[in-house]
Amino acid sequence: MKNFNFHTPTKILFGKNKVSEIGPEIKQFGSRVLLVYGGGSVKKIGLYDQVVEQLRNHNLFFVELSGVQPNPRITSVREGVRLCREHKLDFILAMGGGSVIDASKAIAAGVNYQGDPWDFPMRKARVENPLPIGTILTLAATGSEMNGNAVITNEETQEKRGMASDLLKPKFSVLDPVYTFSVNRYHTAAGTVDMMSHLFENYFAPGEGTFVQDSIAEAILKTCIKYGPIALEEPENYEARANLLWAGSLALNGLTVTGKLMGDWATHAIEHEVSAIYDLTHGAGLAIIHPVWMKYVLNEKTAPKFARMARNVWNVDDPNDLSAAEKGIDAIRKFFSSLGMPATLSEVNIPDEHFEEMGQKACVFGPIGTFKRLNADDVVAILKKAI
Amino acid sequence: MKNFNFHTPTKILFGKNKVSEIGPEIKQFGSRVLLVYGGGSVKKIGLYDQVVEQLRNHNLFFVELSGVQPNPRITSVREGVRLCREHKLDFILAMGGGSVIDASKAIAAGVNYQGDPWDFPMRKARVENPLPIGTILTLAATGSEMNGNAVITNEETQEKRGMASDLLKPKFSVLDPVYTFSVNRYHTAAGTVDMMSHLFENYFAPGEGTFVQDSIAEAILKTCIKYGPIALEEPENYEARANLLWAGSLALNGLTVTGKLMGDWATHAIEHEVSAIYDLTHGAGLAIIHPVWMKYVLNEKTAPKFARMARNVWNVDDPNDLSAAEKGIDAIRKFFSSLGMPATLSEVNIPDEHFEEMGQKACVFGPIGTFKRLNADDVVAILKKAI
CATH class of the missing domain: 1.20.1090.10 (Dehydroquinate synthase-like - alpha domain)
Structure with a gap:
């Protein structure tokens, strides 16, 4: 057995209606939220409304980035970075599966980095001082909700590459099996x-x-x-x-x-x-x-x-x-x-x-x-x- | 499956000579250390010298509490609390097995509590604002190195009781299998x-x-x-x-x-x-x-x-x-x-x-x-x- 460090600081909130606990969790880290999601499924299953209600109840300002696609694209990441800077956001809440969470991590890494976020997957830059993120998972698959990894696609160059940093581990992740019923x-x-x-x-x-x-x-x-x-x-x-x-x-x-x-x-x-x-x-x-x-x-x-x-x-x-x-x-x-x-x-x-x-x-x-x-x-x- | 929270923030440093990494870990949380251990075994296996060297190399002031016994006693806990207050210590480093770690947790809980630390196992007080602790484990058994539990014995009343708080989870734990050879x-x-x-x-x-x-x-x-x-x-x-x-x-x-x-x-x-x-x-x-x-x-x-x-x-x-x-x-x-x-x-x-x-x-x-x-x-x- 080789030497290792093991550090899983992500707080898991597992079970029915655990989304009702996100307000105080977010407030430990920030007050201005980028809410990231994909298509309409989070609206169809009612998750979007529940999350917005929690954010409003806890007086958390938020801006939305929707339309993150499977095999998440660097263009979405760039747009997220732009939104965070424009609105001076300090927390990223990912709501979806691995693609949404991975895009959120790359955005988190990119906000305080002066270059292009594609530099991270291309190993041209190390992640430093990322924004904190939280996740609400809607698909059993990725593992991204409890680690520091992300995979991003560059649609122009047709490349799909991974990036990883301990600093990108989510602060909390909500795992409610009911959201995966659909x-x-x-x-x-x-x-x-x-x-x-x-x-x-x-x-x-x-x-x-x-x-x-x-x-x-x-x-x-x-x-x-x-x-x-x-x-x-x-x-x-x-x-x-x-x-x-x-x-x-x-x-x-x-x-x-x-x-x-x-x-x-x-x-x-x-x-x-x-x-x-x-x-x-x-x-x-x-x-x-x-x-x-x-x-x-x-x-x-x-x-x-x-x-x-x-x-x-x-x-x-x-x-x-x-x-x-x-x-x-x-x-x-x-x-x-x-x-x-x-x-x-x-x-x-x-x-x-x-x-x-x-x-x-x-x-x-x-x-x-x-x-x-x-x-x-x-x-x-x-x-x-x-x- | 019932709803749950899962949160294991303890950073595990596992393997040979991992004790060499404790200095920077401690410095994230404090600079004045209570070093807690049991009998002479940590000296016999060379661990004591290695730890003291690390503390000195990183300019960490420390005071020792030795002689913590198996089935750790509330009298040791009280003595540890006294030492922390007297020397204004802000971090506890436990070096040993479950007894030493458990005693350290009770000390950590007691320092900023005005009553007697036996109140915690007797469910008369909740843990609030404990000192941060780190551990160096020398026995495979307890699990205490990665959770918030402790068991303390009151030798006067012949009672042995548990206490638990998420706040008592160690900030880091060093697990070097070589220390368990003896x-x-x-x-x-x-x-x-x-x-x-x-x-x-x-x-x-x-x-x-x-x-x-x-x-x-x-x-x-x-x-x-x-x-x-x-x-x-x-x-x-x-x-x-x-x-x-x-x-x-x-x-x-x-x-x-x-x-x-x-x-x-x-x-x-x-x-x-x-x-x-x-x-x-x-x-x-x-x-x-x-x-x-x-x-x-x-x-x-x-x-x-x-x-x-x-x-x-x-x-x-x-x-x-x-x-x-x-x-x-x-x-x-x-x-x-x-x-x-x-x-x-x-x-x-x-x-x-x-x-x-x-x-x-x-x-x-x-x-x-x-x-x-x-x-x-x-x-x-x-x-x-x-x-």
């Missing part, structure tokens, strides 16, 4: 895949002696496997939605990666290149690519870790590591398919046209992946196997 | 039992739909079962010590109880009465009482939860809940015995002389336990079965 089948499935994929990225990572972390990852995976299908069939099943929502936060708040050098994240990097060009739902892209990546990196050396997951999570009963690993990966593919997720790029009408470009862009800072280092050719090979 | 067999075993007992207290608690929390508890239990015996045989096995140390923090930082009304804690309450009179090692007392409590509260209604743990943690293969539960409890007893822990009060020379008194004191604020409510007669019955 998430449709497709996005419920994609969200479940997304959180499972986060667990895979940290599980299949270099490092010895992280039994407790990996066992916790297995526990959260079992939660996804148990409740993902229930939430698809019974969208208003509180128990299923609650377990998925909390699982999503725990999957990516550091618990499962502490003690390792870092997660692998090659699959996410590859998926980002695909969805930067094709605007594919992130979880659907991961459902296609993650099992392909697994088979690509499976060998005698990596087999024991795949076999461990196969036995502990997927109930594979096979003493041979290599064949147990194969069966485990097949079980993952089968599970994703059972959720209605695509298994190939062809299914979502993505041709091989830009594969070389994707490979180059994925490796623009050098080889990707830590469990197995991948270069641009590897990325192209994986994409070809995903056709 | 923990002897007996205390390594008792510490392992202690953390398993914390998991049991939260697992066997009322509440439905907490699958993810209970699965995480099972993951941490499996870690204890795997590494407890290894640490006994190979006290300098870093992997074993590291997994146990982190497991101990995760077992009681809120992760396994969120979404439930609260844990059961009857077994701890009963053990506290025993060790308040006999100064028994906490973990040894728990090893005796927890399996007895389990059999006492096992019935058709509670059997499914016991059976779940039996199957998932103890590999019991029995479709009948009641008999699976029995087998699981037997496996727990057997495991504790394999660690060299006592199974009966007779083994540790505790007679039935004070059982009635223990029953009364355990229930001084009313019945105990949430999984099954127990009155004084129940406590006496459990103690008699533990003879």
Whole structure:
């Protein structure tokens, strides 16, 4: 187990009607709020009205930034930064899923930075003195509500890149499972895949002696496997939605990666290149690519870790590591398919046209992946196997 | 799943030589330190010298309170409060196991409180405006390094009582597995039992739909079962010590109880009465009482939860809940015995002389336990079965 720091200062307010507690939480940090959200769904489910009521009841001035899209764009971030400066805002409240939260983080980082906020994902600037943010989550998937990560898309350059800073961890996050009742089948499935994929990225990572972390990852995976299908069939099943929502936060708040050098994240990097060009739902892209990546990196050396997951999570009963690993990966593919997720790029009408470009862009800072280092050719090979 | 808040602001500094990072951490909160520790073990393992060097290097003034005993006493707390006031100290650094950390919390609470610090455990006062504390942990067991709880003993009245406040959560905790290498067999075993007992207290608690929390508890239990015996045989096995140390923090930082009304804690309450009179090692007392409590509260209604743990943690293969539960409890007893822990009060020379008194004191604020409510007669019955 490697040395680590673990710090999750985000206060989680979990459960029914917890949004009624945001006023005093915000007031600890600011009084002039940028309220960030996406489309009309937060209005349809009544969340928008509840939040506005809370802000007014607590005399909190606010300005709105709406229309943040999935795969959030740097243009939205720039607009948010402009609004914060113009209105001298001092707190950002994100209301939505990962895209809205990620955009809010980039805005928070950008307000007190003199350059362009795209500098952060491009590693040209470090986050310093960001605005504090709070989140109200409406989708079980991202984990962004309890960590310092964000992924932003530059629509001009067709690039999708991550940024991270401990300073961007939200001050509080409201997790009310009821707000996820209206998430449709497709996005419920994609969200479940997304959180499972986060667990895979940290599980299949270099490092010895992280039994407790990996066992916790297995526990959260079992939660996804148990409740993902229930939430698809019974969208208003509180128990299923609650377990998925909390699982999503725990999957990516550091618990499962502490003690390792870092997660692998090659699959996410590859998926980002695909969805930067094709605007594919992130979880659907991961459902296609993650099992392909697994088979690509499976060998005698990596087999024991795949076999461990196969036995502990997927109930594979096979003493041979290599064949147990194969069966485990097949079980993952089968599970994703059972959720209605695509298994190939062809299914979502993505041709091989830009594969070389994707490979180059994925490796623009050098080889990707830590469990197995991948270069641009590897990325192209994986994409070809995903056709 | 019930509504909950989850907030673990304690920054964990985990790994070899992490003590070298305490200076800047302390300086965020104060400059005049009360350094609290127990006997000579922190000097023997070199920790004391390392800490003093760090304090001096960072120009941090400090005063020492040493001699804090297991089952820490209110007299030590009062002395600590006196020292903080006399020297105008503004930060408390606890260096040791749960007893030292718990005493430090009570001191932190007492400094700015005008009454006697025993008022906190006696529920006569609420914690307000405590001094900030940091901890350097030397024993895998307590969980106190990452939560707001403390247990204090009043040697005059022979009472041992808990106190809790979110405000008492440490600002940082250093967890260096190397400092636990010198923990002897007996205390390594008792510490392992202690953390398993914390998991049991939260697992066997009322509440439905907490699958993810209970699965995480099972993951941490499996870690204890795997590494407890290894640490006994190979006290300098870093992997074993590291997994146990982190497991101990995760077992009681809120992760396994969120979404439930609260844990059961009857077994701890009963053990506290025993060790308040006999100064028994906490973990040894728990090893005796927890399996007895389990059999006492096992019935058709509670059997499914016991059976779940039996199957998932103890590999019991029995479709009948009641008999699976029995087998699981037997496996727990057997495991504790394999660690060299006592199974009966007779083994540790505790007679039935004070059982009635223990029953009364355990229930001084009313019945105990949430999984099954127990009155004084129940406590006496459990103690008699533990003879």
